Amino acid sequence: xxxxxxxxxxxxxxxxxxxxxxxxxxxxxxxxxxxxxxxxxxxxxxxxxxxxxxxxxxxxxxxxxxxxxxxxxxxxxxxxxxxxxxxxxxxxxxxxxxxxxxxxxxxxxxxxxxxxxxx
Amino acid sequence: xxxxxxxxxxxxxxxxxxxxxxxxxxxxxxxxxxxxxxxxxxxxxxxxxxxxxxxxxxxxxxxxxxxxxxxxxxxxxxxxxxxxxxxxxxxxxxxxxxxxxxxxxxxxxxxxxxxxxxxxxxxxxxxxxxxxxxxx
Numbered sequence: 001x002x003x004x005x006x007x008x009x010x011x012x013x014x015x016x017x018x019x020x021x022x023x024x025x026x027x028x029x030x031x032x033x034x035x036x037x038x039x040x041x042x043x044x045x046x047x048x049x050x051x052x053x054x055x056x057x058x059x060x061x062x063x064x065x066x067x068x069x070x071x072x073x074x075x076x077x078x079x080x081x082x083x084x085x086x087x088x089x090x091x092x093x094x095x096x097x098x099x100x101x102x103x104x105x106x107x108x109x110x111x112x113x114x115x116x117x118x119x
Numbered sequence: 120x121x122x123x124x125x126x127x128x129x130x131x132x133x134x135x136x137x138x139x140x141x142x143x144x145x146x147x148x149x150x151x152x153x154x155x156x157x158x159x160x161x162x163x164x165x166x167x168x169x170x171x172x173x174x175x176x177x178x179x180x181x182x183x184x185x186x187x188x189x190x191x192x193x194x195x196x197x198x199x200x201x202x203x204x205x206x207x208x209x210x211x212x213x214x215x216x217x218x219x220x221x222x223x224x225x226x227x228x229x230x231x232x233x234x235x236x237x238x239x240x241x242x243x244x245x246x247x248x249x250x251x252x253x254x255x
Contacts, residue, residue: 068150075146082138094131101135 001062001069001117002051006110009044013107016041020100030087030095038087038099041106042080048113049073063119072116076109130248134180136241141173143234144226159223162216165205169226169238172198180245183252192249199242206230206239 016037023034052073062069083102087095148166156163172194179191205227209216216223224233231238 065154067154071146071150075142078142079139083135086135090131092131094128097132098135101132101139105139 001048001113002055003118005044005047005051006114009041009048010107010110010114012044013041013103013110017100017103017107020096020103024093024096024100027093028096029091029093030099034096034099035084035087038080038084038102041103042077042084045073045077045080045106048110049077062117064116069113069116072109072113076106076113079105079109130180130183130252133241133244133248134177136237137173137177137180137245140234140237140241141170141177144170144173147226159216159218162218162223162225162228165201165225165227169198169201172201176245180249183249188249191245195242195245195249198238199246202227202231202238202242 020034020037028034049070052070056066079102083099086098144166148163148170151163151166176191176194176198179187179194183191205225206229209224209228213222216225216228226234226238230236
């Protein structure tokens, strides 16, 4: 895990989660904008995955368990996909909250990943 | 997913929260089972059990008609009992969860403190929602 990528994505995921809660309060239905936000969260996770694979191949290891770290990334990658899938089949304002929950869940999982990696 | 009237609305958020907890507990249990089950069989068995209960509760709440409703009630009540019993046991009797001098935690330890107490809040909200949606 690379610190700067972590910082950028963790705060981005929190910000997107809060904006999506705002969208939900404004009673907006899922749109290309809200789906684009969750796609950005997913893209960030892919950056984490690829950059982490590169540093591990380069010889770096997590302070905690490296396997647990990657298990977290893989499970985290499912969260935005699941939320987006939900928003696509159920186009109500509640799905916007589901997207928000997904983004905030990713932020929490990133914090845990940071803890596993940096100790 | 069935789009009955009962399952629409704010109940959706509850189901989403359950899905997240099911995923978290399953991920944790899967890792513990694969990497270190023999180190602490009791807490890790509890992790697996709680993960299964969350999966069943998520599916049953998402369906929440007919027999699924009863399944949802049972799962939510088992979950509430589990978090209260294990939460209390982890406070009163920590030796039961201590292996090689180290306290091993479960999803339900200390009433789910590691998960922001979501594990103790969700079954209560689940019961309220199941009770309310019946009247509609």
